[in-house]
Amino acid sequence: xxxxxxxxxxxxxxxxxxxxxxxxxxxxxxxxxxxxxxxxxxxxxxxxxxxxxxxxxxxxxxxxxxxxxxxxxxxxxxxxxxxxxxxxxxxxxxxxxxxxxxxxxxxxxxxxxxxxxxxx
Amino acid sequence: xxxxxxxxxxxxxxxxxxxxxxxxxxxxxxxxxxxxxxxxxxxxxxxxxxxxxxxxxxxxxxxxxxxxxxxxxxxxxxxxxxxxxxxxxxxxxxxxxxxxxxxxxxxxxxx
Numbered sequence: 001x002x003x004x005x006x007x008x009x010x011x012x013x014x015x016x017x018x019x020x021x022x023x024x025x026x027x028x029x030x031x032x033x034x035x036x037x038x039x040x041x042x043x044x045x046x047x048x049x050x051x052x053x054x055x056x057x058x059x060x061x062x063x064x065x066x067x068x069x070x071x072x073x074x075x076x077x078x079x080x081x082x083x084x085x086x087x088x089x090x091x092x093x094x095x096x097x098x099x100x101x102x103x104x105x106x107x108x109x110x111x112x113x114x115x116x117x118x119x120x
Numbered sequence: 121x122x123x124x125x126x127x128x129x130x131x132x133x134x135x136x137x138x139x140x141x142x143x144x145x146x147x148x149x150x151x152x153x154x155x156x157x158x159x160x161x162x163x164x165x166x167x168x169x170x171x172x173x174x175x176x177x178x179x180x181x182x183x184x185x186x187x188x189x190x191x192x193x194x195x196x197x198x199x200x201x202x203x204x205x206x207x208x209x210x211x212x213x214x215x216x217x218x219x220x221x222x223x224x225x226x227x228x229x230x231x
Contacts, residue, residue, distance in 0.1 A: 004163070031217060040128060043164070043208060043221040092163055096217060099166060108154065109219060111163030 002027055002095050004112035012118045013083055020079045021115045023093035028073035030096065033109060034066070037090040046091075049076050083119045090114045123147050126209055126222025134230050139196040143209035143222045146190065150211040150220070153185050155194045158206045158224065167207075168194060199229045 003026040013019050023032065034046040046066055047055040055068040069077045080087050094109040126143045133139055141155075152171055156164035168183040170176045170192075176183045184193040192211075196203055208224040 033217075040223065042122070042124065042223050043210075043219075045218060048217070094163070099169070106166075106169035107152070107217075108166045108169060109217075111156075111165070113161070113163050116161075 001099070002029065002097050002110040004093060004095060004110060006093060006112040006115050008115060009113065010116040010118075012120065014120055015084055017083055018079055018081045019083065019117060020077050021091055021093075021117075023076045023078070023112055025074045025095050030073070032070065032076045033094045033096075034068065034076070034078045035092045035094065035111075037092060037114070038088075043092070046078070080117065083117075085119045088117055088119045090116050121146060123220050124209065124211065124222045127225055128223045130226040130228060132228045132230055133199060135199060135201060137199050137229075139194075139199050139203070139227060139229075141194040141196075141207050141209075141225050141227070143192050144190055145192070145211060145220075147211075147213070147220070148187075148190065149213040151214045152212050153183070153192050154210040154219070155181075155183055156208045156210055156221075158208060160205075164208055201229045201231050204228045 005024045007022045032049045035043050037043050045058050046061045047057045049055045049068050049070040051070050067079045092114045094111040097110045099106045124145045155168040157167045158164040170183045170185050173185045173187045180197045182195040206224040206226045209222040210219045
């Protein structure tokens, strides 16, 4: 398993400002993921971040709005730029991993605790 | 139509009851099915993982997959107050790391 920490755990920001969220993993991983979790909606993948390459963004998400850095195999940042109240959400990072189950190896993702963002 | 549909609840049941949580999906390419449990102000954690159709049991939890109906279920026996959480189904296709999640069902077990 992987232990993931995120900073900040929560923040209240003003419209038009930017916030950078940090994600730290206790082991080296190739793939890191950034998700958004809005009330009443599915956990939605924003982008996949591989170390040494540009992040891959999902439909509806663009680099100008959500720039991502991945400087090494244990760390990533997501910036929410030019925020509006619609960006109020929980942002989570996750990493690839696996668990050993009674059926064998199960590929999965381990999630951080999330960053709760409120934009006024 | 969403790729994965899940009743958001909330669902409240008395302690000791059997809980049934369900998801339906439309993408027949999905091969791997997971249930995550998310406590308040925490990230989701993997609870159950299944690949094929049929049942998989782990303690008080049973995951059921019916690929022909594109329907998955999670059963919780002898439910406990500590089971109170949001349960999210998730699935992915072969060779793809991307997970597609349901909206999650908020479950409360009443002592």
